[in-house]
Amino acid sequence: MRTRFAPNPDFYIHLGNARPAILSSEYAKMYGGVMILRFEDTDPKIKTPTVEAYKQIREDLTWLGVEWHEEYIQSLRMSIYYGIAKDLISRGGAYVDLCSQEDFRKLKLERRACPHRNADPNTNLELFDKMLSGHFKEGEAVVRVKTDLNHPDPSVVDWVAFRIVDTSKHPHPIVGDRYVVWPTYNFAAGVDDHLMNVTHILRGREHSVNTLKQMFMYSHMGWTYPEVINLGRLNLEGLILSKSKIKSLIKENPDAFKGPEDIRFGTIASLRNRGIDPQTIRTLILEVGIKQTDASISWDNIAATNRKLIDNFTKRLMAVFNPVKMVVRNYLGPEEVIIPYHPDNASLGRRSVKLSVNDGTLYVMVESKDVRALKVNSAVRLMELCNVRVTAINKDLVEAEFIGRDLTQARELRLPIIHWVSTDVNVHLEVLKPEGLEINVLKAVGEKELSNLTPGDRVQLVRFGFIKIADVIKTSTDYVNVKSIYIHD
RNA sequence: GCCGCGGUAGUAUAGCCCGGUCAAGUAUGCGGGCCUUUCGAGCCCGUGACCCGGGUUCAAAUCCCGGCCGCGGCACCA
Numbered sequence: 354m355r356t357r358f359a360p361n362p363d364f365y366i367h368l369g370n371a372r373p374a375i376l377s378s379e380y381a382k383m384y385g386g387v388m389i390l391r392f393e394d395t396d397p398k399i400k401t402p403t404v405e406a407y408k409q410i411r412e413d414l415t416w417l418g419v420e421w422h423e424e425y426i427q428s429l430r431m432s433i434y435y436g437i438a439k440d441l442i443s444r445g446g447a448y449v450d451l452c453s454q455e456d457f458r459k460l461k462l463e464r465r466a467c468p469h470r471n472a473d474p475n476t477n478l479e480l481f482d483k484m485l486s487g488h489f490k491e492g493e494a495v496v497r498v499k500t501d502l503n504h505p506d507p508s509v510v511d512w513v514a515f516r517i518v519d520t521s522k523h524p525h526p527i528v529g530d531r532y533v534v535w536p537t538y539n540f541a542a543g544v545d546d547h548l549m550n551v552t553h554i555l556r557g558r559e560h561s562v563n564t565l566k567q568m569f570m571y572s573h574m575g576w577t578y579p580e581v582i583n584l585g586r587l588n589l590e591g592l593i594l595s596k597s598k599i600k601s602l603i604k605e606n607p608d609a610f611k612g613p614e615d616i617r618f619g620t621i622a623s624l625r626n627r628g629i630d631p632q633t634i635r636t637l638i639l640e641v642g643i644k645q646t647d648a649s650i651s652w653d654n655i656a657a658t659n660r661k662l663i664d665n666f667t668k669r670l671m672a673v674f675n676p677v678k679m680v681v682r683n684y685l686g687p688e689e690v691i692i693p694y695h696p697d698n699a700s701l702g703r704r705s706v707k708l709s710v711n712d713g714t715l716y717v718m719v720e721s722k723d724v725r726a727l728k729v730n731s732a733v734r735l736m737e738l739c740n741v742r743v744t745a746i747n748k749d750l751v752e753a754e755f756i757g758r759d760l761t762q763a764r765e766l767r768l769p770i771i772h773w774v775s776t777d778v779n780v781h782l783e784v785l786k787p788e789g790l791e792i793n794v795l796k797a798v799g800e801k802e803l804s805n806l807t808p809g810d811r812v813q814l815v816r817f818g819f820i821k822i823a824d825v826i827k828t829s830t831d832y833v834n835v836k837s838i839y840i841h842d
Numbered sequence: 843g844c845c846g847c848g849g850u851a852g853u854a855u856a857g858c859c860c861g862g863u864c865a866a867g868u869a870u871g872c873g874g875g876c877c878u879u880u881c882g883a884g885c886c887c888g889u890g891a892c893c894c895g896g897g898u899u900c901a902a903a904u905c906c907c908g909g910c911c912g913c914g915g916c917a918c919c920a
Binding site for chain 2: 359360361363393394395396398399400450454457491492494495497505506507508509512513515516517518535537538539541542557558559560561562563565583585586590637640641642644645646647648649650651653654656657658660661664665669692693695696697734736737760770771772813815816817818819842
């Protein structure tokens with residue numbers, strides 16, 4: 354079994370592109386076959402490839418865990434295409450058409466042959482050489498593959514295999530202006546699938562007519578067409594995948610977006626920046642499978658899958674978003690507590706949290722949401738620290754008294770367990786949370802330990818959700834600002 | 843408009859080819875319980891779907907026809 358993934362290197366790949374890529378590589382792996390990566394960069398003018406895109410696509414695929422065994426770049430295979438073209442012309446399967454586009458269209462709709470269709474192969478070969486030598490300008494000549502003139506779909510009728518592109522005006526990023534005669538997608542892909550012995554093609558449904566077109570060429574050449582599986586579109590709830598939409602958004606609001614990798618988009622780079630694990634994407638795509646129907650993946654599903662993958666290996670820390678001060682009188686605990694990073698995974702280690710204790714009084718910050726649930730005389734457990742009874746609730750201050758440290762006691766009293774942050778020893782935390790095309794910036798006070806993280810680290814903020822550290826800015830010894838991205842609950 | 847492909851719970855998917863074992867499985871979501879450093883994870887219980895209408899048949903999610911809805915294609919783009 355030999356499969357291939359064949360992107361146009363004109364932009365970043367997104368979740369939708371990941372579907373054929375992952376399935377192709379997975380099937381090849383499953384049957385001990387070979388997976389091919391082929392860059393289809395034969396349009397220097399309209400979908401102009403960019404040098405960065407080749408690199409970016411390789412990087413994204415590697416990150417996704419897609420392994421390929423062979424790699425090709427079509428713009429470096431031009432002489433192969435020219436050779437096959439000559440063969441095809443000699444066999445009478447293709448001809449050089451000098452009609453204008455409009456004239457040909459009219460004839461085609463009347464199901465009539467254009468005057469060049471019946472020229473003999475030698476004349477066509479000469480004309481093709483003239484094309485190659487630069488005799489014709491853009492639009493003056495094309496090579497057409499002979500098909501059924503009565504085919505119900507007009508686009509299939511004698512489709513274009515080569516056209517002229519003025520590469521002095523539209524240079525190709527890899528081969529510059531070396532060639533002016535460029536194969537179309539159907540010619541180049543069709544030829545390569547045969548020459549590369551591709552056995553199974555997995556591609557989007559939008560290519561279904563192309564299979565039909567290419568089969569005419571295959572029959573002229575006496576080749577057999579590979580198995581084709583058309584895949585439906587993949588949507589990602591709440592995120593923009595469309596290449597053209599992303600491009601125009603960035604163009605219209607250059608300051609609002611980071612680039613194609615902005616966390617509000619559905620590119621692979623975006624998902625990576627967002628903190629989604631590659632295995633999450635693989636799992637979901639394999640779950641969706643090879644159906645022809647469109648599928649839309651919900652963020653809930655992504656979050657659930659991702660959470661399962663990372664939860665056990667992710668440190669848990671505390672941060673308070675709408676801090677309210679709490680004083681705990683008669684405090685009989687230590688001035689420092691050691692808390693494991695994860696209750697079930699001891700290998701993540703432990704950290705020590707310095708408390709603000711003064712004259713037997715403990716000072717902490719708690720979440721205003723939790724304060725609202727409190728009543729005077731009710732009790733609550735400060736997670737991993739101690740149990741307290743509330744004595745007074747003022748606007749900006751909750752007064753309480755220490756009643757013990759025991760977790761068992763808290764269990765018996767069925768106390769709510771809330772998280773907290775030390776009043777003196779803490780850091781500022783910003784969480785960027787994408788909501789559609791907006792980004793909400795949530796501010797919090799977090800425990801000091803957050804400043805020991807490095808960008809890229811993922812942590813769980815207890816009772817809030819998972820975040821990915823973007824930046825740790827230490828402006829002075831006292832003030833640390835940690836910037837992060839919200840991943841999911 | 844023409845050509846093609848689809849429509850199973852909120853979402854995604856299994857089953858459809860080879861009709862009965864499907865009073866429809868799984869994941870996620872939602873509700874509840876146990877457990878726990880959490881409104882998380884895990885375990886347990888519950889919730890919820892075959893687009894509509896005809897036909898074939900002893901029997902239809904499954905086969906046939908029509909309708910509706912959705913998607914794709916109709917380029918000298920890929």
